[in-house]
Amino acid sequence: MKEQTLSSLLFNQVQAHPDADAIIHGDTRVSYAELWRQISCLAVLLEQRGITPGSRVVLLMDNSIRYVVAYYALLRLAAVVVPLNTGLKGAQLSEVMGHAEATLLLHDGLLHDGKTRELDTGVSGLQLNVGDAELLDGGVDPRRSLPGDQTLSDRSLATIIYTSGTTGKPKGIMLSAGNLLANCLAIIDYLDLQSRDRLMCVLPFYYAYGNSVLHTHLAAGATLILENSLMYPQRVLQRMAAEQVTGFAGVPSTFRLLLLRCDLSRIPLPNLRYITQAGGPLAPSDIERLVKCWPQARFFVMYGQTEATARLTYLPPDRLRDKAGTVGIPINGVRIKIMDEQGAERARGDTGEICAAGPNTMLGYWRDSEASKARFFDEWLRTGDLGYQDEEGFITIVGRASDMIKTGDHRVAPEEIEEIIADLPGVEEVAVVGIPDSLLGQVVKAYVVLAAGSVLDTRQILRHCSLQCAPYKIPKAIDFLATLPKTASGKIQRYQLLKSPTPTGKMYQEDNL
């Protein structure tokens, strides 16, 4: 039995500041009391529809107040939240729904036309549009207790977060109620989040980073201001000024975009007191420029992964300069070891795989005990990242042991794109890699070997990809080769293809803008 849960932390804030703004989205503001009322209404409704502890329910929504209502309603029923990337296309969506054995899909009716049609064919009969205002009109006693309010054990499954995987093998990361709670409290602690904080959130809640931003700020009684697109970054900055934000969270491409396209000195943000950055490396020179623009704000470089709920380490802002290039030290409750391939600890200063233990490491992969086992040395989560620790324990990442492509705030498994391209008649073989990109960190590149006599061109391949997958997964470059480099046993050697990659993103260079 647990005394504290994410929803109990939220309820504490509802009681402490019922009238304070919890979330602001567009012109809509919702107070803590109203948020709780809506959560209670939806939870009761979902309970009536048969959602019980352990039921898997998919959330397919961009960031919105309704997303938060749905998420916490499910937590309060001790159901399992399965948030999915809204860019998922029909076949992949049905596959993940099936893999999760989800009994219901919650959406807000705001998906693009094409996606709604795909939804209808894939999962008809299992959907509930929580964007329907009447749903949440009912009168429910907000003090009514629900299953998830008191019966959660630390290890009860709370959410499954899917990352890019291959057909027949979606990767669903299982996080427990205890994982979410422990990581939430540790982050609140080092960021020193307060109820007076107001954070501009441009990160999608369906990924681990956005998910942690959501829970930490609600648990602290702060205000979240939602903007779902950075297409017009000046608008976001103006909104930040108007809302007097105190916090901003981004991935490297968020900050690169601001630095490239905006004159940050034109829009003063005097209340900004913390900036958080995770999701891959941002050049120390870019960090320096941001710190110069917003000298009053503390800049937190952070590192983690979904398998660790979100966060593993952070660089204390007062060490930002003398420990530049590191990802800092473990957060509260987390221990880090650098290990060799057999799971033996390496000497201080030597490079090896970064492994982590703590209350935030995942339960495993959903319905894949083999992959789960491979990810742990006993209690130690293998991050797949290579790095070393200095004498003070600060960690430097030097590379990744896996081929996963990091593009913007997304992760893409090369095998997923290879499968999609290989499906196209006329393709004999294909290999996908991540190549350097000045804005997004990496972008997807495909090397294609055509079957004899085939006349496929780049556009046909790209069109095929655009119908099958989200835009960020579509290759930015395609090269045609006669053969792919392979090992003696026939395995494609992706690293050979990376030996002389052509960097993309020339157009983002500042002297061109």
Add this chain to the structure above:
Amino acid sequence: MYRDKLRSFILENYLFSEDSSLLNDTDSFLDKGILDSTGILELVFFLEEEFEIRVAEDDMVPENLDSVENLVKYLGAKAA
């Protein structure tokens, strides 16, 4: 003249097709998921290169850039 060039740029680079029926001139690039935050940078680069204009920071608003129709108006105003 702007319209045809803009339409073929969007069709070619973001819809990967010559099928004109896939793009209405009033389709919102944001709402329809045609462009994202990097796509808009590529569009701005294209505008600056192709039409020899400078897209100022203050011009980066949906009223100017979020559909073929808006772009045609914006370019017309820039040329005037």
